[in-house]
Amino acid sequence: xxKYGKFFNIENIQVFKLxxxxxxxxxxxxxxxxxxxxxxxxxxxxxxxxxLLTSLCFVQTIxxxxxxxxxxxxxxxxxVNSDVPENTIASLNQAIQKNYSHxxxxxxxxxxxxxxxxxxxxxxxxxxxxxxxxxxxxxxIHEMCLRDSDQKIPTLREFLAHCKxxxxxxxxxxxxxxDQIGKYSDKLFRLLEQNNxxxxxxxxxxxxxxxxxxxxxxQFKGKCKISWRGSYNxxxxxxxxxxxxxxxxxxxxxxxxxxxxxxxxxxxxGLSVIVSxxxxxxQLDLAQKKGSAHVKExxxxxxxxxxxxxxxxxxxxxxTSRLTKMN
Numbered sequence: 510x511x512k513y514g515k516f517f518n519i520e521n522i523q524v525f526k527l528x529x530x531x532x533x534x535x536x537x538x539x540x541x542x543x544x545x546x547x548x549x550x551x552x553x554x555x556x557x558x559x560x561l562l563t564s565l566c567f568v569q570t571i572x573x574x575x576x577x578x579x580x581x582x583x584x585x586x587x588x589v590n591s592d593v594p595e596n597t598i599a600s601l602n603q604a605i606q607k608n609y610s611h612x613x614x615x616x617x618x619x620x621x622x623x624x625x626x627x628x629x630x631x632x633x634x635x636x637x638x639x640x641x642x643x644x645x646x647x648x649x650i651h652e653m654c655l656r657d658s659d660q661k662i663p664t665l666r667e668f669l670a671h672c673k674x675x676x677x678x679x680x681x682x683x684x685x686x687x688d689q690i691g692k693y694s695d696k697l698f699r700l701l702e703q704n705n706x707x708x709x710x711x712x713x714x715x716x717x718x719x720x721x722x723x724x725x726x727x728q729f730k731g732k733c734k735i736s737w738r739g740s741y742n743x744x745x746x747x748x749x750x751x752x753x754x755x756x757x758x759x760x761x762x763x764x765x766x767x768x769x770x771x772x773x774x775x776x777x778x779g780l781s782v783i784v785s786x787x788x789x790x791x792q793l794d795l796a797q798k799k800g801s802a803h804v805k806e807x808x809x810x811x812x813x814x815x816x817x818x819x820x821x822x823x824x825x826x827x828x829t830s831r832l833t834k835m836n
Contacts, residue, residue, distance in 0.1 A: 555593075580814025581825055582611040582679055582711075584787055586626060588819045594635065596626040597660040598671055605820075606769040611711065612672065613679040613816050616697065618666055618689065623647035624665035624696055630684055636662075643684060647651050665700055673704040679816065687721050694728035695759055709732055711759060711783070714738070726757075734781075736761040745785055755779040759813075763790055764803035769810040778810070783814035786821055796820075808832060 587593070587600025588607055594600065596615055604612045615628040620643060633639045636653045650662050670679055678701070685693045701707040710733040714722050726735045737744055737758040747754050759781040767784055775782050786803045788796040800817075801824045807815055808828050817825060 540622065542799060574621075579808060579829065580610045580783065581608075581810065581822070582613050582783070582814055582816040583607075583609045584613050584785070584816050584818050585628060586614045587612050588822070590819050594655040594658050594660050596628060596662070596668075596669070597655065597658075598663055599658075599660050599670055601668065606670070607822065609676060611677045611679050611814070611816075613681055613713065613725060614665070614668060615681045615683050617642045618693055618696075619643065619645055619647045619650060621646045622692065622696070624700070625650060626663050626665055626668050626691070628683065665697070669700050669704045669706060672706060677709040677711075678706050679713055681713040682715070685721070685723070685725065690721065690724050698729070698732060701733070712736060713761065714806045730757045734759045736783075737780070738762055741771055744775070744780070745778060759783055761785070764807050764815075765790070766808065767810070767812065772810050772812055776813075781813035782814050783816060785816040786818070787816070788818050788820060804828065 525608050583589075583600075583604035585600070586596030588603030588609070589595045589600045593603055601612055601614075616624050617627050617630075618624055623646075625642065625647065627635070627642055628633065630643075631641055632645070632650070632653070635655050637656060638653060642650070647664065654661060669678065678813065680697065680701075682693070682697075698707065701710050712726075712729050712733045712735045714725050714736050716722075716738055722738075729735050735758050737760050743755075744758070744760070755778060760775045761783050762785070764786050766782045767782065772782050784807050785805075786807070788798050788800060790796075791799045798818060800821050804815060804817065804821050804824050807826050808825075815821075815825065
């Protein structure tokens with residue numbers, strides 16, 4: 510009984526009674542040979558045990574959610590609102606003060622190969638200057654202030670130095686062309702390593718362009734955790750042929766892509782599941798309501814982390830507090 514308890518991390522004696530009820534007949538049936546009815550009985554119980562164990566995985570998922578050991582990841586460079594622009598030292602400071610576990614930061618490379626913290630391909634939305642990041646030198650970008658603020662666009666070096674010993678990072682790789690992969694990845698990893706952020710770093714690779722995702726992932730295998738945005742079947746097949754793959758990846762996608770069933774399946778493969786709940790995923794007038802509902806649902810089904818916009822932080826905090834009291 511202790512053996513099963515250790516595996517499932519469940520201390521409910523009724524669960525063990527059920528396991529015993531289903532498993533003991535199998536043990537007895539194995540002692541009898543050549544009996545067709547016993548064979549049928551055996552198959553029936555095998556299926557029953559499979560169903561029972563699957564159910565226990567779901568129970569474990571719920572209990573894990575109630576332990577509230579869930580990453581709270583600040584989207585777009587920190588705690589961003591109308592007064593604090595995205596991907597800035599100011600937004601980072603807000604995330605640190607509000608006890609986020611991680612900050613997600615968008616990274617692009619300038620024309621002179623400097624990594625900076627900026628989301629869009631073009632500077633116009635945030636600065637009013639209509640030009641691509643890749644067409645500008647770092648010194649030119651440094652002269653700009655972000656709209657309606659005195660905040661500058663930080664280099665990744667500046668940003669990570671501020672994160673050191675204060676908050677972990679999720680790095681969203683943006684605008685990395687195929688011929689830049691090696692250079693971009695080397696620069697990024699060196700900065701992470703210099704600030705002791707590499708081992709806990711979550712690398713986030715965009716869904717497109719699809720032809721370079723694997724190449725980027727290969728740069729970070731064994732160094733940082735890498736996002737997996739494919740299907741469960743693809744991932745389970747990869748792990749079947751290469752078991753070490755479970756050490757390299759975490760599963761990432763939008764909240765609407767997950768259910769209690771597939772979260773349990775991914776976690777059974779030994780992978781963490783991190784979801785994003787961002788206002789941009791929803792119709793504007795429904796963003797608060799739907800996003801808040803998704804935060805609650807994702808915590809209920811036992812995801813390992815939520816990358817969320819600042820407007821959803823209060824519901825995350827309330828819900829984790831409620832689950833803690835229930836535990």
